[in-house]
Amino acid sequence: MTPPDGTPPDGKAPAGTPSEGTSSAGRGANGGTFDEHGSAANGVGELVGGDGNGLRPGRRHDAFGAGGSGDTSGFGRLVAPAPVLAASERPFGDPDADAVYDALERVFPQLGDAVERAVVDRGELTLHVRREGLPALAQTLRDDPGLRFELLSSLSGVDYPDDATGRRLHSVVHLTSMTYRRRLRLEVSVADADPTLPSLTSVWPTADWHEREAYDLFGIVYTGHPGLTRIMMPDDWIGHPQRKDYPLGGIPVDYKGATVPPPDERRSYS
Amino acid sequence: MTPSSTSTPHTSTAQPTDGTAQPTDGSSAYEAGFTESASGRVYTVTGGDWEEILGAGEQDAERIVVNMGPQHPSTHGVLRIVLEIEGETVTETRLVIGYLHTGIEKSCEYRTWTQAVTFLTRADYLSPLYNEAAYCLSVEKLLGITDDIPERATVIRVLVMELQRIASHLVWLATGGMELGATTAMIFGFREREKVLDLLELITGLRMNHAFIRPGGLAQDLPDGAERAIREFLADMPKRIREYHRLLTGQPIWKARMVDVNVLDAAGCIALGVTGPVLRAAGLAWDLRKTMPYCGYETYEFDVPTALEADSFARYLVRLEEMGESLKIVEQCLDRLRPGPVMVADKKIAWPAQLSIGADGMGNSLAYIRSIMGTSMEALIHHFKLVTEGFRVPPGQVYTQIESPRGELGYHVVSDGGTRPFRVHVRDPSFVNLQAVPALTEGGQVADVIVGVASVDPVLGGVDR
Numbered sequence: 001m002t003p004p005d006g007t008p009p010d011g012k013a014p015a016g017t018p019s020e021g022t023s024s025a026g027r028g029a030n031g032g033t034f035d036e037h038g039s040a041a042n043g044v045g046e047l048v049g050g051d052g053n054g055l056r057p058g059r060r061h062d063a064f065g066a067g068g069s070g071d072t073s074g075f076g077r078l079v080a081p082a083p084v085l086a087a088s089e090r091p092f093g094d095p096d097a098d099a100v101y102d103a104l105e106r107v108f109p110q111l112g113d114a115v116e117r118a119v120v121d122r123g124e125l126t127l128h129v130r131r132e133g134l135p136a137l138a139q140t141l142r143d144d145p146g147l148r149f150e151l152l153s154s155l156s157g158v159d160y161p162d163d164a165t166g167r168r169l170h171s172v173v174h175l176t177s178m179t180y181r182r183r184l185r186l187e188v189s190v191a192d193a194d195p196t197l198p199s200l201t202s203v204w205p206t207a208d209w210h211e212r213e214a215y216d217l218f219g220i221v222y223t224g225h226p227g228l229t230r231i232m233m234p235d236d237w238i239g240h241p242q243r244k245d246y247p248l249g250g251i252p253v254d255y256k257g258a259t260v261p262p263p264d265e266r267r268s269y270s
Numbered sequence: 271m272t273p274s275s276t277s278t279p280h281t282s283t284a285q286p287t288d289g290t291a292q293p294t295d296g297s298s299a300y301e302a303g304f305t306e307s308a309s310g311r312v313y314t315v316t317g318g319d320w321e322e323i324l325g326a327g328e329q330d331a332e333r334i335v336v337n338m339g340p341q342h343p344s345t346h347g348v349l350r351i352v353l354e355i356e357g358e359t360v361t362e363t364r365l366v367i368g369y370l371h372t373g374i375e376k377s378c379e380y381r382t383w384t385q386a387v388t389f390l391t392r393a394d395y396l397s398p399l400y401n402e403a404a405y406c407l408s409v410e411k412l413l414g415i416t417d418d419i420p421e422r423a424t425v426i427r428v429l430v431m432e433l434q435r436i437a438s439h440l441v442w443l444a445t446g447g448m449e450l451g452a453t454t455a456m457i458f459g460f461r462e463r464e465k466v467l468d469l470l471e472l473i474t475g476l477r478m479n480h481a482f483i484r485p486g487g488l489a490q491d492l493p494d495g496a497e498r499a500i501r502e503f504l505a506d507m508p509k510r511i512r513e514y515h516r517l518l519t520g521q522p523i524w525k526a527r528m529v530d531v532n533v534l535d536a537a538g539c540i541a542l543g544v545t546g547p548v549l550r551a552a553g554l555a556w557d558l559r560k561t562m563p564y565c566g567y568e569t570y571e572f573d574v575p576t577a578l579e580a581d582s583f584a585r586y587l588v589r590l591e592e593m594g595e596s597l598k599i600v601e602q603c604l605d606r607l608r609p610g611p612v613m614v615a616d617k618k619i620a621w622p623a624q625l626s627i628g629a630d631g632m633g634n635s636l637a638y639i640r641s642i643m644g645t646s647m648e649a650l651i652h653h654f655k656l657v658t659e660g661f662r663v664p665p666g667q668v669y670t671q672i673e674s675p676r677g678e679l680g681y682h683v684v685s686d687g688g689t690r691p692f693r694v695h696v697r698d699p700s701f702v703n704l705q706a707v708p709a710l711t712e713g714g715q716v717a718d719v720i721v722g723v724a725s726v727d728p729v730l731g732g733v734d735r
Contacts, residue, residue, distance in 0.1 A: 121666050154680045154697035174669045206543025232371040263380040269659045269689045
């Protein structure tokens with residue numbers, strides 16, 4: 001609580017505390033009626049509510065009062081959005097990716113049904129897998145002598161709230177073939193309304209804790225998991241903290257007379 | 271094999287009791303009863319009959335559930351272990367984690383790509399430079415500038431990483447030794463680790479949580495005198511490693527506690543995702559520096575120590591050998607150091623600030639500030655934009671894995687094309703390796719649980735993130 005401007009920084013500082021306390025108490029008592037009268041009488045409420053940026057009169061949010069990106073230079077609009085690679089054409093042109101895909105096509109006839117699309121980006125092969133086809137595909141990837149993805153390196157959730165298919169929750173698995181020294185990424189996406197997909201624990205037992213973490217932080221439900229409970233957050237926690245619509249939290253911090261807002265309320269350039 | 275503690279919250283076999291258990295001999299509820307047994311007369315506690323209250327059979331009479339941690343000196347931080355024991359034998363081990371969950375991955379999504387380093391370096395606090403390196407390699411791969419990183423920056427990255435591997439293994443030796451009561455090992459380990467931390471402080475400015483490796487290169491170059499100090503350390507350290515061998519390798523108590531204890535073979539390791547020294551001690555020479563090289567590791571000469579016994583003692587030997595191999599790599603790094611830049615040449619990515627030592631410590635170089643403030647408005651704008659807004663990273667996702675002291679450290683980084691990471695996931699080796707603790711300890715003795723946890727070398731900062 002910073003004192004109002006003009007308060008003499010002298011010996012009266014202790015006296016300021018009780019007076020401030022009474023004045024704020026008075027504001028609290030009268031504030032409600034003032035707001036009701038104000039919004040009803042002169043339409044201040046409509047002004048506040050009608051502002052698309054959520055700006056309130058008398059309060060500056062950005063350096064020049066701009067909303068949205070906060071980019072006041074105008075050059076921000078010149079940045080061309082780089083599209084995300086949707087699908088790659090065969091052959092991929094990457095020897096490892098082609099070898100994996102060829103081997104899969106040979107031994108896994110239902111590949112077309114199981115895999116929605118394949119993407120090779122920055123030398124990494126991603127198979128976007130339908131959840132129904134995941135268990136059989138995983139078993140083949142682990143056991144086939146031409147594939148031999150023995151090690152499940154990592155499993156992580158990612159939340160894409162704007163996913164075009166409506167399946168915002170993605171479960172991303174990174175496999176490592178120690179025999180052939182290759183890597184492969186499997187990505188399964190599910191909708192928030194039906195966030196279930198088969199567990200991989202029966203194929204790779206190490207998926208156990210990874211899946212618990214993805215369940216805890218993203219709310220992805222792995223059916224067939226031996227004990228899908230929270231692992232990071234307390235058992236009685238409500239919500240899944242790493243979803244994009246879950247707030248980061250934090251409080252504003254006073255520093256040398258200025259207020260630093262919490263990180264998720266600061267200006268964003270993205 | 272039950273690989274982990276995933277079962278639903280523990281339900282003991284105790285019957286729900288409302289305290290009205292009736293004494294069987296018809297006497298008063300508060301009178302001690304007794305039964306005759308093979309080992310003599312056994313008195314039952316007043317207020318009820320334990321056998322009835324517990325509803326347990328004869329074989330479960332010794333069954334006890336013991337809670338270790340989260341505040342326990344031998345759990346490496348805030349690991350909680352729930353042990354089910356019969357006598358001295360552990361029948362079930364369950365691990366509870368999350369006490370150090372600080373939301374580092376989430377926090378990264380609200381800072382720029384460069385600022386995320388400062389968070390991630392605090393994940394696995396005994397190997398912060400590995401976190402920085404793995405994250406920066408991911409960002410560089412997303413940016414497509416992997417081949418543009420200056421040679422000197424890569425060599426110094428390898429140099430500080432290998433120094434840190436020694437420090438990390440020394441902490442393992444120190445804490446692991448302390449848990450077994452070998453306080454000399456503790457003193458020795460922390461003594462030499464302090465020397466490595468002094469070197470890292472000289473190079474990066476901080477003992478831990480360095481934020482030294484940045485996307486595009488390094489925060490700064492090696493200071494004057496660093497090379498000489500590292501060479502002095504290189505000359506001294508082999509003697510110290512021999513000292514550890516003399517102190518511990520043949521020591522009967524050390525061996526009695528570790529040989530043939532907590533065995534996990536290679537197949538079990540891979541099924542449970544265990545990598546690093548634990549896997550190599552089971553006989554599989556899987557070291558990402560050799561098998562999937564990064565940072566030019568394929569050009570360095572070093573061996574991958576392995577053992578076949580797959581027990582705690584083998585893990586100890588492998589870690590000790592690895593320290594010697596790291597010394598070899600550090601020496602080669604010093605020989606390769608050539609003058610040059612330590613940050614990528616692309617001014618749209620390279621961190622613009624220049625640091626120098628002033629009267630009150632390290633800070634912005636006054637000469638640099640003077641030059642951008644006084645002579646080049648464009649440079650000033652550029653500096654301001656890069657520091658406040660940061661650079662943009664083309665959309666996509668990558669997974670980068672490096673060999674940390676504890677095993678495969680992987681970073682799954684997703685970009686949506688903005689100035690902040692869309693998602694950063696840390697595949698921390700401690701998190702995965704801890705899943706093996708039930709397999710290591712069940713069927714053994716309670717005292718071996720301590721050895722088992724220590725032999726995995728978990729760092730809870732990395733486990734919980």
